[in-house]
Amino acid sequence: MASPSRRLQTKPVITCLKSVLLTYTFVFWVSGIVLLAVGVWGSLSLAVYFSLLDEKATNVPFVLAGAGTVVVLLGTFGCFATCRGSTWMLKLYAMLLSLIFLIVLVAAVVGFVFRHEIKTNFESNLKLALKDYNVTADRHSEAVDTIQRTLHCCGVQTYSDWERTEYFMQRGIPQSCCRSQADCSEEDLKDLSKAKLKVFVDGCFFLVTSVMESKMSVVAGISFGVACSQLIGIILACCLSQYITNNQYEMV
Numbered sequence: 001m002a003s004p005s006r007r008l009q010t011k012p013v014i015t016c017l018k019s020v021l022l023t024y025t026f027v028f029w030v031s032g033i034v035l036l037a038v039g040v041w042g043s044l045s046l047a048v049y050f051s052l053l054d055e056k057a058t059n060v061p062f063v064l065a066g067a068g069t070v071v072v073l074l075g076t077f078g079c080f081a082t083c084r085g086s087t088w089m090l091k092l093y094a095m096l097l098s099l100i101f102l103i104v105l106v107a108a109v110v111g112f113v114f115r116h117e118i119k120t121n122f123e124s125n126l127k128l129a130l131k132d133y134n135v136t137a138d139r140h141s142e143a144v145d146t147i148q149r150t151l152h153c154c155g156v157q158t159y160s161d162w163e164r165t166e167y168f169m170q171r172g173i174p175q176s177c178c179r180s181q182a183d184c185s186e187e188d189l190k191d192l193s194k195a196k197l198k199v200f201v202d203g204c205f206f207l208v209t210s211v212m213e214s215k216m217s218v219v220a221g222i223s224f225g226v227a228c229s230q231l232i233g234i235i236l237a238c239c240l241s242q243y244i245t246n247n248q249y250e251m252v
Contacts, residue, residue, distance in 0.1 A: 039065030
């Protein structure tokens with residue numbers, strides 16, 4: 001057992017480590033709230049774009065929200081473990097942080113590797129949505145209308161993409177492509193040369209992918225920041241646990 005003088009010398013060090021770890025854990029807990037908020041924000045702001053992707057891609061915001069919830073719970077556990085000064089709880093805290101770090105890292109790598117596949121998948125689904133477009137307000141048709149109105153675009157690559165659809169043969173280009181609803185008759189929309197002056201001519205694919213990339217970069221940046229910060233928590237938790245063990249220091 002360490003001598004009383006030795007224990008008195010190590011007490012300020014452990015107190016300092018506790019204070020730093022508690023501060024980190026609080027910041028980590030707040031980052032969980034941020035992840036949860038980003039997940040909810042992503043599910044709302046990107047919902048219309050995700051509706052034209054595979055079902056797996058639509059789960060991304062919910063995965064983030066779930067990760068945020070786990071981080072909040074883990075942060076709470078970390079505060080309790082630090083206050084108790086329990087070595088096994090601190091080690092468990094460090095192990096759980098390591099596990100989450102690896103999961104976030106793998107998810108980031110997978111997202112980066114398959115980013116082009118996601119673009120290709122979105123383009124093919126957008127083309128299919130145009131082909132099957134109708135006025136019965138099905139989910140994909142609503143998504144196409146929302147995208148065209150919001151981003152001021154029309155078609156996939158250009159407005160003339162609509163010419164190859166069954167809807168164009170019946171009704172012309174959809175009203176959601178019109179620059180002004182007051183000056184956009186069905187007769188104009190059935191004639192590509194006239195429609196060119198009435199509708200948005202740029203396609204939606206490039207604009208949608210640009211918007212998704214900009215918003216997902218925010219999500220990725222926050223997620224990466226949270227992942228990197230976990231390394232600090234892992235080191236602090238391991239140091240405090242090891243220091244308490246080596247010096248046989250018991251928290252009251």
